Amino acid sequence: MTVTVPSKINVHLAVGPARDDGYHELTTVFQALSLTDTVTVSAAEESSLQVRGEGEKAVPRDERNLAWRAIDVLAEHLDTTPAELGPVQIALEKNIPVAGGMAGGSADAAGALLGLATLWKLDLSRDELTRLAAKLGSDVPFSLLGGTALGTGRGEELLPVLTRHTFHWVLAFAQRGLSTPRVYKELDRLREAGEPPPAAGDHDVVIEALASGDPHRLAELIGNDLQIAAVSLRPNLRRTLRAGVEAGALAGLVSGSGPTCAFLCEDAESAVQVSARLSGAGVCRTVRVASGPVHGARVVESDGGPPGGEPPWDPTPPQAHA
Template sequence: MATPVTEPEAVRVRVAGKVNLALRSGHRRADGYHPLATVFQAVSVFDEVEATWAEPGTFTVRMLGEQAALVPEGDDNLAVKAARLLATTWGAGRPLGAELVVRKSIPVSGGMAGGSADAAGALLACAVLWDIDISPDELRVLGARLGADVPFCLAGGTALGTGRGDELAPVLSRGSYHWVLAFSAGELSTPAVFGKFDELGLGTDPLEVPAEMLNALVSGDAQALSRCLVNDLEPAALALRPELARIVEAGTEHGALGSVISGSGPTVAFLAANESAAVDLSVRLSSEGLCRAVKRVSGPVPGARLVV
């Protein structure tokens, strides 16, 4: 096994953000969590995580790229937590350490699992760097200890999430879907959105994602999918950030088939009929000046993958 002194090896992993096509939430439980039923889709906005050897017991991270200054670089960073957790639980007492570099494109506190993506990237990168024999399923189980979205960020594609969103089942999805993402100028904290959700007395019972959505994904029908996009957290996000309603309205006016606030927001995802329609929508939405940035993406895409 190479050591940090004799061979400064580096491993790079690319990991995608996600959009929640459906997010149904129940009432807050006694343990503080909300039961969820959600359909995730990984889309083509990516962070890149690079891991290199460090002195034993040393775990650091350097954040680069869009909104990097908004992410802590200390022990609270999810990528650092992921590397430490992997070393502690699967390192078999070996003298492990890692220096991480994260290049961000996924929005921070944007409802697209940016922090969870970085944790997933760090898990895979460090497992390869340290030559740890861990299966994809075992890595996803470990990832769930870091956050409910981490297992999906490792898996990617399209999946049904239940429990806290970390119990995954793959969903058959034909074709590719074209999205226009409107990135807000501000952030939204997930705990704040769930707090407002509770305050508003919201909650779905029983927790079921629309059967029409699963049928639409199987058939690859973007029109049908647009009619069943749903997010139970959307009223709470709009209550905290009323200006998001104007972004949703503008996207609809400019030809989006449908829209959904992703996760706890504030990113708004607009579904377009095809690539040409997505190009037109992104240009028109950008001209409105209502958001920090607009990006065209497609999905589904794979989860965390090594960059060769």
């Protein structure tokens, strides 16, 4: 059973104060991008986890791996044990940077959940799968859903946003990842020390700009409250952000908690040009071109049965209005 899962960027990320449970209340606009991980799950004699590709050495191979934890979450939901469900082999083909603010671990978790639910022919509704996804992490429900969505709560409460237009992005991967909790803590620290002005404005206008399909309009509105914290921890991100715009992008921002920088480009051709210039600028480890929105976790190859091209749920959930 093979599942592809998108990465994400937050075109808008407004961070509220820390809650009693340690999470921050968010208003965010997610967009799923064409840079994807592939998760393959199969019944095996013995359980195993293989990881190949981008950042493979930095990915945990034990029970800390989010894809692996999907087994425990499914077993708990079914009131059984992983041993009862049977040994499985999980293989991750990674393209999404590890600890890069693009939800790579979340993507693998969503892919494993969908893959295992399909492999084991579990009768789970979309809502059930989404609830299980939220147990694995705040971003995992979005990795399942994909597209463009408004996220609230800790990021797990989603309202899909209808967008007919494709946007073109250039992604600058950094040498090393950044820890998400560390970046949230740094924002708290900066706020205690003097309240940096919010970078993210009003989400409604961002959704309108997405609906208009006009990248120039969107470029003026993208913003991420975590950017100042990521830049405080990695000051050289300032140079990367500047270099993307100098290379011809309309605007750039840190993706989620960073350190990946995402640059919005006028069109596909411009994205290729910007990526070539940015590669030559020597301000990051790797440059990739991606577009969005794309669909969420999707079974692309199943053993025996027809490929489950669409998720096994109602494809038209309620939508936010632009």
